[in-house]
Amino acid sequence: MPTTTSTARTSGLFRLRTPVLAVLGALLLSGGWAPWPTAWLVPLLFVGWLPYLVMERKLTLEGARKGRVFASTYLMLVLWNALTTWWVSYAQLAAGIAAVVLNALLMCLPLMAFRQTKKRLGSRWGYLSLPVYWIAFEQLHLHWDITWPWLTLGNGFAAAPQWVQWYEYTGFLGGSVWVWAVNLLAFWAWFGRGGVSPWAVDGPARFRWAAPVLAVAVPLFISTLIGRSYVAKGPTAEVVVVQPNLDPYVEKFEGGPQFVPYDEQLTRLMSISDQKLTPETKLILWPETALEEAYWENTIESHPKIRRVRAWLARHPGVALLTGITTVTSYPSQAAASETARYRDDLGYYDYNNAAAYFADAAAPVALYHKSRLVPGVEKIPPILSSVLKNIDLGGFVGSYGSQTERTVFAAPASAPALRVAPVICYESIYGDFLGEYARNGATLLGLVTNDAWWHDSPGYRQLLSYGQLRCIETRRDLARSANTGFTGFINQKGEITQREPAWIPTASRAAVHLNTETTFYVRFGELIGRGAQIAAVLLLVVAVVVVGWRRKRLAV
Incomplete structure (x- = not known):
C-alpha cells in the first residue's frame, strides 16, 4: 500500500x-x-x-x-x-x-x-x-x-x-x-x-x-x-381505522396501575368506531392486541367478547373487522407442537401468538393470522439461546411467540369483492419483500395494526410510520394504519400520507382507499439486489x- x-x-x-x-x-x-x-x-x-x-x-x-x-x-x-x-x-x-x-x-x-x-x-x-x-x-x-x-x-x-x-x-x-x-x-x-x-x-x-x-x-x-x-389504481372502498389510546404501561394490560377492564376497552373501541361509521364503510381496523385476554383458538367462538363483537357487527351489516388479538394455539402432543411451543402439566403444549383476527361479517367464522416477523429478544429468542433459557427461572415470560410461514390474505367481504386485506402487525412493516408476499398472494390493501405507545413519544413510532410509506411504493398498495396510539391514518400508493390523526388521544379516521390488483416488478421478483449481492459476496x-x-x-x- x-x-x-x-x-x-x-x-x-x-x-x-x-x-x-x-x-x-x-x-x-x-x-x-x-x-x-x-x-x-x-x-x-x-x-x-x-x-x-x-x-x-x-x-x-x-x-x-x-x-x-x-x-x-x-x-x-x-x-x-x-x-x-x-x-x-x-x-x-x-x-x-x-x-x-x-x-x-x-x-x-x-x-x-x-x-x-x-x-x-x-x-x-x-x-x-x-x-x-x-x-x-x-x-x-x-x-x-x-x-x-x-x-x-x-x-x-x-x-x-x-x-x-x-x-x-x-x-x-x-x-x-x-x-x-x-x-x-x-x-x-x-x-x-x-x-x-x-x-x-x-x-x-x-x-x-x-x-x-x-x-x-x-x-x-x-x-x-x-x-x-403515477395514478392510483383499483376501485375504492371506505375504511375506518381506530385509535383507542390505552397506555400499555399503565392502562392496557392487567396489572397496570390504572388498568382499564377489558370489557371497557372493547366498549371504547366500539364507541369510537360508531362515530366514524357510515353506510358506505366496508372495513374497520382495530390496533394490535386490541383484544387482549389470551383467546384459546380451539374455543374462540364461545368467548363472551367474541360474541359481543359479532353482536356489534350484526348492527352494521356489510362491514368487516380486522383486529389485533392475543391467541393461544394448543397442540395434542409434543410431536404435533411447534418448535416455539411451551409446556405445562395442566395445559399441555401450546403457543402464544401476537395475532390478527378477521370477521368478514357478523356470522362468518373468525380467520386468524399469527405475526411472523417477531422482534428479536422481545418476541423471539434464537433457538440456541432458548434451549438454555428454558431451564432458567427468570420470573416471567421466557421463549418465543408462535408464528406462521405463509402470508395470509383475508377473503373479501361480500359487500366489497375487491377488498382483500393483508394483516400486517407492527414490526413486520419494515420488511419490503415480506409485504410483497402479501401482494403476490392477492392482497389489494395493506392493513397495519400496531401499538406504537411501547416507545413513548420517541423517534421510533415516527420512523415506523415513514417506513410504511416505502412499503406502499414497493407494492403500490394503499395502507390503512390503526395504532393503539401513535399515528393512525392512511398512506396512498405513492407513499404519501393522506390522513394522519394526532397521537395520544382516542380518535378514528375514515378514508376511501384504492384496491390495486396489479403487481410491481419488485413484488414479482423480490430482493434481486440482495440475493445478487450475497452471491457476489461469496465469490469475492x-x-x-x-x-x-x-x-x-x-x-x-
Missing part, C-alpha cells in the same frame, strides 16, 4: 483524528433517521460514509494494527446505532442495549471483509466489494433469527418518499446501492487518484465531481417522472481468501 499522501489527502478530513472521524460519520449517517423525519436531513446519507472511507484510508497509510482499525470502525457504528435506535430501550432495556451494541458489532463484519479484500486483491476490487458486502449483510439481516433491519440504508429515504418512487422496481435495497454509489464516487472525486481508486479522475474539480452529481441527480429525475405520471470471499492464499503458498514454495 502507498505510504505517502498527496496534498489533497493531507488536508481537510485527513487532518482530523480518527475518533473525530468516527463521531462525524455517525452524525452524518443518522441524518436519515432524524428524531422527527424530514427530507432536509436525508442528503446527509450521500456523504455519511465519507468519514469512514477517509478513516480507513488514513489508518491504512499509518500501518495501524487490526485492533485499532476494528475499534475505530466499531466506535462509529455503535454511535450511529445509539443515536438512531436508543428508544428501543423503552420497551425493554436489555433489548435496547442489545440492539445498539450487538447490531454495531454485526455491522463490522462487512467492513472487515472489505478491508481484507482490499488488502488481498487491491483497491480496484476492494472498493467494489464494499457495497457488495454491505448489501449482502443487509439481505442476511432480513431473514435470520436476530433480524434487525431498522438501519438498512435504503430505509433512510423513508422521510423523502418522493425521491425513491423507483423502489417499485428495486425495493429499499436499491436505496442502499444509491447511498454507497454516491459516497464512493464523492470519495474518489474529492481525493483523486493517489492510490485511493484506479477510477478516480484527476484534474479540474468540475470534471471530478460530475460523476457523484449525476449519481444523485439521475435517480431523483427518474423518481420525479415516475411520481408525476472465495477469491480473496482461497485463491490468493493458495497463490501465496505457491510463491513461498
Whole structure:
C-alpha cells in the first residue's frame, strides 16, 4: 500500500483524528433517521460514509494494527446505532442495549471483509466489494433469527418518499446501492487518484465531481417522472381505522396501575368506531392486541367478547373487522407442537401468538393470522439461546411467540369483492419483500395494526410510520394504519400520507382507499439486489481468501 499522501489527502478530513472521524460519520449517517423525519436531513446519507472511507484510508497509510482499525470502525457504528435506535430501550432495556451494541458489532463484519479484500486483491476490487458486502449483510439481516433491519440504508429515504418512487422496481435495497454509489464516487472525486481508486479522475474539480452529481441527480429525475405520471389504481372502498389510546404501561394490560377492564376497552373501541361509521364503510381496523385476554383458538367462538363483537357487527351489516388479538394455539402432543411451543402439566403444549383476527361479517367464522416477523429478544429468542433459557427461572415470560410461514390474505367481504386485506402487525412493516408476499398472494390493501405507545413519544413510532410509506411504493398498495396510539391514518400508493390523526388521544379516521390488483416488478421478483449481492459476496470471499492464499503458498514454495 502507498505510504505517502498527496496534498489533497493531507488536508481537510485527513487532518482530523480518527475518533473525530468516527463521531462525524455517525452524525452524518443518522441524518436519515432524524428524531422527527424530514427530507432536509436525508442528503446527509450521500456523504455519511465519507468519514469512514477517509478513516480507513488514513489508518491504512499509518500501518495501524487490526485492533485499532476494528475499534475505530466499531466506535462509529455503535454511535450511529445509539443515536438512531436508543428508544428501543423503552420497551425493554436489555433489548435496547442489545440492539445498539450487538447490531454495531454485526455491522463490522462487512467492513472487515472489505478491508481484507482490499488488502488481498487491491483497491480496484476492494472498493467494489464494499457495497457488495454491505448489501449482502443487509439481505442476511432480513431473514435470520436476530433480524434487525431498522438501519438498512435504503430505509433512510423513508422521510423523502418522493425521491425513491423507483423502489417499485428495486425495493429499499436499491436505496442502499444509491447511498454507497454516491459516497464512493464523492470519495474518489474529492481525493483523486493517489492510490485511493484506479477510477478516480484527476484534474479540474468540475470534471471530478460530475460523476457523484449525476449519481444523485439521475435517480431523483427518474423518481420525479415516475411520481408525476403515477395514478392510483383499483376501485375504492371506505375504511375506518381506530385509535383507542390505552397506555400499555399503565392502562392496557392487567396489572397496570390504572388498568382499564377489558370489557371497557372493547366498549371504547366500539364507541369510537360508531362515530366514524357510515353506510358506505366496508372495513374497520382495530390496533394490535386490541383484544387482549389470551383467546384459546380451539374455543374462540364461545368467548363472551367474541360474541359481543359479532353482536356489534350484526348492527352494521356489510362491514368487516380486522383486529389485533392475543391467541393461544394448543397442540395434542409434543410431536404435533411447534418448535416455539411451551409446556405445562395442566395445559399441555401450546403457543402464544401476537395475532390478527378477521370477521368478514357478523356470522362468518373468525380467520386468524399469527405475526411472523417477531422482534428479536422481545418476541423471539434464537433457538440456541432458548434451549438454555428454558431451564432458567427468570420470573416471567421466557421463549418465543408462535408464528406462521405463509402470508395470509383475508377473503373479501361480500359487500366489497375487491377488498382483500393483508394483516400486517407492527414490526413486520419494515420488511419490503415480506409485504410483497402479501401482494403476490392477492392482497389489494395493506392493513397495519400496531401499538406504537411501547416507545413513548420517541423517534421510533415516527420512523415506523415513514417506513410504511416505502412499503406502499414497493407494492403500490394503499395502507390503512390503526395504532393503539401513535399515528393512525392512511398512506396512498405513492407513499404519501393522506390522513394522519394526532397521537395520544382516542380518535378514528375514515378514508376511501384504492384496491390495486396489479403487481410491481419488485413484488414479482423480490430482493434481486440482495440475493445478487450475497452471491457476489461469496465469490469475492472465495477469491480473496482461497485463491490468493493458495497463490501465496505457491510463491513461498
